[in-house]
Amino acid sequence: MRYAARVEVRLRPGIADPEGATIERALPALGFDDVREVRAGRSFRFEVDADDEDGARRRAEELAHRLLANPVIEDSEVEVHQMAPAGGSR
Amino acid sequence: MSARIGVVVFPGTNCEHDTVLAFERAGAAASLVWHTDERLEGFDALVLPGGFAHGDYVRPGAIARFSPVMGALARFAAGGGPVLGICNGFQVLTEAGLLPGALVKNRGLRFVCAPARVRVDSDRSVLTARIEPGTELEIPVNHFSGSYVCDTRTLAEMRDAGRVVLRYVENPNGSLDDIAGITSPEGNVVGLMPHPERASDALVGSADGLPLLRAMVTAAAAVHAA
Numbered sequence: 343m344r345y346a347a348r349v350e351v352r353l354r355p356g357i358a359d360p361e362g363a364t365i366e367r368a369l370p371a372l373g374f375d376d377v378r379e380v381r382a383g384r385s386f387r388f389e390v391d392a393d394d395e396d397g398a399r400r401r402a403e404e405l406a407h408r409l410l411a412n413p414v415i416e417d418s419e420v421e422v423h424q425m426a427p428a429g430g431s432r
Numbered sequence: 433m434s435a436r437i438g439v440v441v442f443p444g445t446n447c448e449h450d451t452v453l454a455f456e457r458a459g460a461a462a463s464l465v466w467h468t469d470e471r472l473e474g475f476d477a478l479v480l481p482g483g484f485a486h487g488d489y490v491r492p493g494a495i496a497r498f499s500p501v502m503g504a505l506a507r508f509a510a511g512g513g514p515v516l517g518i519c520n521g522f523q524v525l526t527e528a529g530l531l532p533g534a535l536v537k538n539r540g541l542r543f544v545c546a547p548a549r550v551r552v553d554s555d556r557s558v559l560t561a562r563i564e565p566g567t568e569l570e571i572p573v574n575h576f577s578g579s580y581v582c583d584t585r586t587l588a589e590m591r592d593a594g595r596v597v598l599r600y601v602e603n604p605n606g607s608l609d610d611i612a613g614i615t616s617p618e619g620n621v622v623g624l625m626p627h628p629e630r631a632s633d634a635l636v637g638s639a640d641g642l643p644l645l646r647a648m649v650t651a652a653a654a655v656h657a658a
Binding site: 360361364 | 534541606
């Protein structure tokens, strides 16, 4: 089976986030006075072949921990879902 | 025969030739090592120079740590071999877990490229051996992600053991505890953000990097003689 995975990587609480802070400072000029606590992160999307959803999640988490996120400074969150079979209608 | 220093080149490294030249000026025989090379037997010390290894994609150093040379480099370090990471090389060493902590984007998202005054705060490393603590040096910095972070326990351990070898006199990037360079518990693996190879001749503004490079060459010569 093929699964679509998305990994979101964020700086851990307590690690300075100059990108989020810079965005937040710019927001009032755009009329977003009501937005607070901006944190910048990044997301990665990929496909993974696995027997089941748990297996796909484990592989995606392994990739997140080994490469996509640095546990010293970042947290990651993994989502997986089964993809439609090849050739299926959308 | 002089100490032999291997300067590792990843795709995207760009300070390798300056680094070779500066180490030759400091008295070593230096040559380039491609990142897929796993045979490092001929070297007495290894240097990871500055640049943008593997494009700095994901994070600086994140992909470089999986280059084939890194396994051999880790074994070389575990055996006590002198290893130096300069700027991007420091980032690679933290990503590889050979030095603790991480280097994050500079305070204020400011890219810094300027001469920096740094102070040698410990002589317990291959880069600072026999340099009087308190000595100030002027060495250029040139980076976007040079703000050092680590947890409070790691910082306390490093401070107690004299493992913070270099501090900024005026912090240019928001680095924790003004840290510019750290070393491993044994003192043989060192990472620093400033570029000593760019301060190896008065003609380019400063020769203050030479004492650091010479200390590294002396450590390499000791390996060579052993």
